[in-house]
Amino acid sequence: MLDLHCHLLPAVDDGSRSVSQSVTVLLAFKSQGVTGVCLTPHLLASEAGAGVPEVQQAAFKKLAPAVPEGMRLMRGAEVMLDRPMDPAVARDRVVTLNGSRYILVEFSRLVAPTTMVDALALVLELGLVPVVAHPERYSCCEPSRARRWQEMGALLQLDGPTLLMPRTRGHRARELLSHGLCDIIAADNHGDDRSLGPVAEAFHEQGGSEQAELLLSANPEALVADRKPEEVAPFELRLPLVDRMRKLFKHNTEERG
Numbered sequence: 001m002l003d004l005h006c007h008l009l010p011a012v013d014d015g016s017r018s019v020s021q022s023v024t025v026l027l028a029f030k031s032q033g034v035t036g037v038c039l040t041p042h043l044l045a046s047e048a049g050a051g052v053p054e055v056q057q058a059a060f061k062k063l064a065p066a067v068p069e070g071m072r073l074m075r076g077a078e079v080m081l082d083r084p085m086d087p088a089v090a091r092d093r094v095v096t097l098n099g100s101r102y103i104l105v106e107f108s109r110l111v112a113p114t115t116m117v118d119a120l121a122l123v124l125e126l127g128l129v130p131v132v133a134h135p136e137r138y139s140c141c142e143p144s145r146a147r148r149w150q151e152m153g154a155l156l157q158l159d160g161p162t163l164l165m166p167r168t169r170g171h172r173a174r175e176l177l178s179h180g181l182c183d184i185i186a187a188d189n190h191g192d193d194r195s196l197g198p199v200a201e202a203f204h205e206q207g208g209s210e211q212a213e214l215l216l217s218a219n220p221e222a223l224v225a226d227r228k229p230e231e232v233a234p235f236e237l238r239l240p241l242v243d244r245m246r247k248l249f250k251h252n253t254e255e256r257g
Ligand SMILES: [Fe+2]
Pocket: 005, 006, 007, 078, 133, 188
């Protein structure tokens, strides 16, 4: 698996605070089958034209030598679209995902739907492809709106741990997935225990191995290689607890004949 959204560049944003904290997370990722991560520290669109901030370069130099063997480290950013992006972002591609045309973008939580459409259109006009980070966070994110963003040419990245959450945001994420409105899944780790392992397991247990392969491996791999991702078939992900109860119920019913 490849995880294209994490805050593991130490002490540059609200993510991991130190090299050792990042290494602990990377070792946990590795044990779950993650073979590469793209570091995506927060960056404002208004500042992204100036390239990678010096503080991030310095943090990368500290982290890189400590990364566990076999873990591929890539660079990127999670760009807050607070204002139109400088065309230099598309020209230089130093804050896109691994230097590709794909750029991870986010919005403030209460963003208006029209603002999102306008901002995504501006990114596309620059020749970049916006990958909308955790669309399930935005209250305006109904399937019809997410479909419009996808039809414009944007991609959708759902948060894996959120897909297993019982409340509103989790429900919204699962609803998008059930409509085929998801291109990749990432963990959005902030130096904590968020990871892809549990969601991968839930997909496999529930017959969604084909979707899991695309969302967690093949599509992230395509993006960082600057290739187009594949379309992912709709999938109804159930909360693991609900799933376990159903299995138990089925088992008991079958036993009773
Ligand atoms: Fe993030």
